[in-house]
Amino acid sequence: MIDPTILHLGPLEIRWYGLMYVLAFFVTYYYCKKAIEQGKLKLTLQELDELLGLLVICMIIGARIFYALFYNPTYFISAPWKILYIWQGGLSFHGGLAGIVLAGLWFARKKKISS
16 A cells, blocks of 8 residues: 655655645646736636635635545544644545635636636
């Protein structure tokens, strides 16, 4: 089995899924910025920054809520404040995706972006 932790830096652990989230953010930012510069994406750089900030926050919130609800609900019902302890691990890809989709739809409606 692959160890989910890449590196231990004292009490801080760097995990594979965290690294993938960070890499995905930077790759997305790079390609979206190029698309804006080429006129393929009708956003300003400020709107791109707004959007990606929103998506990161909603991804983490969605990932943590899904993890709490679907993978360990009894633990989090008995100690709901521990939902905030994201540094202890426990994020769900499905929840992150749901958070991103909902935030993206909200952003598109707010900015009146359509195809």
